[in-house]
Amino acid sequence: METRTLAIERRKRFGGLLGVGEKLSVVQGWRAVRSVVAQEVAGEDYIPIPYLLDASAYKIGHIFVRYVREVGCLGMIRTPFFKILGPIGNFVNVSESNASWNEKSLPAIKSTADHVHFKVRVHQGNGKSSEEIIFKGEDFWYLEMPEGMITKNNLRIDRSSHQDLASVASFGLIRNVLVARAFEIEINSKRSSRLLRVANEPHTLLFKYEICNMNVDGRVINSRTPGRSSRRLTWQSLQSRDDAERLPLTELHLTD
Structure with a gap:
């Protein structure tokens, strides 16, 4: 059985070390390597998932919304x-929607041959501080929605189905993903090492999305x-901050 591996290596030249700290943070480790994974494996159109254990x-x-959270004791900062x-x-x-959008499991087209792997190495420093x-x-x-799955005038969102959809003018829809049957991140410093591996089922690592604008009735x-x-x-x-550093993967709870 033939396998192919895409190997990429990058050395961080500026800005200090990779930021994983003494605890060899998985969150920081993924943050340091994810842009290289996206650009070199799939191209600039793809976005890395923001948190590895949210795969x-x-x-x-899946859809998402943009919202603003107020922080600070007086809510003076809006993020x-x-x-x-x-x-x-x-x-x-x-x-009120085309029948193709009423299925719980949407159709997806698979591309890329089987048994293709990638390996990305990012390193910084030398000696005791590497x-x-x-x-x-x-x-x-890769998986992608068929071109015939058009949202404009074919899809209406029930704004009452989730409180975060009640008043937003748009939502994001993930249409393309890169999934891997297994992934692992290895973090090494001069003093210690850490390895986290996930291989229970395919998970998304990179994605592309479109922004769908709605009218007041929820129609795209x-x-x-x-x-x-x-x-x-x-x-x-x-x-939570602690859960972001250890298995199992976080489950998405479908509540308001």
């Missing part, structure tokens, strides 16, 4: 976030590809 939440056909809600089928107005992160994706492939009136500034927004983690 179960970023499936094809925009993206919040993942779940499968679009949970929020569709069935009687750090290294190795990320592997095993048996990865147009859609667009997001600009780069939109992609830099912070995403809400599904985990």
Whole structure:
């Protein structure tokens, strides 16, 4: 059985070490390597999942909304976030939408041959202060929605199905994903090492989405590809700070 592995190596030249700290943080490790994974494996159009252990939440056909959270004792600072809600089928107005959007499991087209792997190594420093992160994706492939799955004038969202859909003007829809049957992140410093591996089922590592604009009734009136500034927004983690550093993967609870 033939296998192919895409190998990428990058040395961080500026800005100090990779930031994993003495505890060899998985969150920081993924943050340091994820942009290299996206750009070198799939291209600039793909976005890495924001938190590695939230991989179960970023499936094809899942939707998310942009919201603003007020922080500070007087709520003086307003910070925009993206919040993942779940499968679009949970929020569709069935009687007012095209039948293709009423299925709980949406159709997806698979591309890329089987048994293709990638390995990305990012390192920084030398001697006693060196750090290294190795990320592997095993048996990865792409999934995409068929071109015929058009949102404009074919889809109406039930705004009452979730409180975060009640007043927003738009939502994001994940249409393309890169999934891997197994992935692992290895974090090495001069003093210690840490390895986290997930191989129970395929999980999303990278994705693309479209922004769907709605009218007051929830009908999608147009859609667009997001600009780069939109992609830099912070995403809400599904985990507590401690849970973000250890298995199991976080489950997406489909509640308001």
